[in-house]
């Protein structure tokens with residue numbers, strides 16, 4: 001199933017020709033309308049005319065989150081405000097938020113790209129799609145909403161939170177597709193169990209999840225609890241929002257909408273492209289955006305490029321699921337640790353719940369990390385011996401996976417906070 005088969009299954013040579021033409025026109029647009037880009041290009045002695053092939057992309061400067069902040073709010077817009085029909089912003093957990101804009105054409109493009117991803121994930125006009133992302137400045141909810149409407153599906157803008165009501169709606173309105181973060185989907189499954197609502201009481205068939213990294217083990221857990229086929233999709237507001245890439249039902253990586261985005265994977269330190277298949281930082285250039293074009297945006301998301309055909313018939317490259325962010329990387333006792341590594345271990349151990357938190361303290365000059373893990377109902381808290389065994393198993397497996405020793409503490413179910421958006425996995429109490 002394809003939404004725009006002529007685009008999604010395009011001949012690769014034809015695709016590259018299209019990408020080059022669109023890149024040149026994007027560079028011309030930013031050079032003449034965005035002083036920030038003109039200054040950067042001038043400093044490097046590059047003009048848009050110097051870019052004669054896709055390989056020349058590597059000569060262009062990167063754009064960073066700091067550049068967006070420095071140009072807050074509208075400094076990087078390439079069209080006058082009268083042509084902007086929508087404004088979104090990404091949350092400013094550190095510093096000022098970043099603001100992005102869309103023209104009428106941009107909204108049309110965005111809806112189409114999300115429609116492709118929903119279609120690849122199994123959604124059709126016969127589906128009832130419940131959007132459990134928070135509606136607001138965040139691009140997730142509106143992006144998926146417009147894409148689902150574009151397909152002709154029936155959209156329920158449930159927004160985030162109020163999980164019992166969310167489940168009631170799912171049951172009564174016969175929702176067939178759930179759109180949320182993966183961690184929220186888990187919370188929905190858990191809450192259903194508490195409410196005594198079996199999966200068979202729902203009509204759910206598909207889950208389209210994004211906005212945070214998740215593992216295959218977590219996918220299996222969600223699919224089991226909700227009785228759905230779960231696919232991953234990727235995007236970020238600085239580039240467009242959801243719609244950059246998404247999995248098809250083969251689930252062999254996320255198909256990149258390459259006729260709209262040029263995706264590179266670079267070594268985050270050397271800032272040079274890594275070979276296909278190797279993990280690095282995603283860098284994205286928009287090819288068709290009017291209001292807020294982006295040249296070589298450093299996402300800090302870690303992934304790899306997967307060339308080669310997919311059985312679904314889409315021809316472009318795929319990216320592996322994002323495993324974490326360069327800035328999520330924790331350095332504990334001098335060793336690089338990603339929360340996703342811990343998640344992978346916990347999912348392999350029976351009797352643990354898929355909820356965990358990493359607490360890091362500094363005692364003297366030493367880092368101490370404690371992984372708090374919720375124990376399932378099968379582990380009763382009066383069974384000291386079983387608890388000790390489990391703690392031991394988790395500690396050993398984590399030491400093996402991470403290369404450092406960490407403490408492990410079992411806590412009762414529901415002790416760790418639940419999030420209705422992105423899960424908070426790390427509490428770093430070190431004063432660094």
Ligand SMILES: [Zn+2]
Pocket residue numbers: 248249250251255310311312313314
């Ligand atoms: Zn495919």
